[in-house]
Amino acid sequence: MTKAELIEEVSRVVEMTRKDSEVIVEAIFDSVVRALRTGDKIEIRGFGSFRTRQRQPRVGRNPKTGARVEVPAKRIPYFKPSKELKDLVNGEDQAAAPAAAEAPSA
Secondary structure, eight states: OHHHHHEEEHHHTOOOOOOHHHHHHHHHHHHHHHHHHTTTEEEHHHHHTEEEEEOOOOOEOOOTTEEEEEEEEEEEEEEEHHHHHHHHHHOOOOTTHHHHHHHOOO
8 A cells, every 4th residue: 555545545434635634644654753763662552563773883795896885873663563463464353362362271
């Protein structure tokens, strides 16, 4: 799904103009970026969490010439899906999940 398709979907579901939906989607994305930039963690219950991870500096190679290249340390965004999202993606039934957790202990 592209950003434009997401905006169309929000517009259709919420029954508002495409322009208003675009403002909402942009505001959400801007908020996520701003929070990650300041080092905050974003947790959306039932969906997942966004955070940044630190990558250490390393020596890489230019694939074309084979020359050594210093790659500096940097922060990268990282998304960890929630258990509920994983279950929904895998098509597992929500009613079956609690029953599996109640297995008798030996």
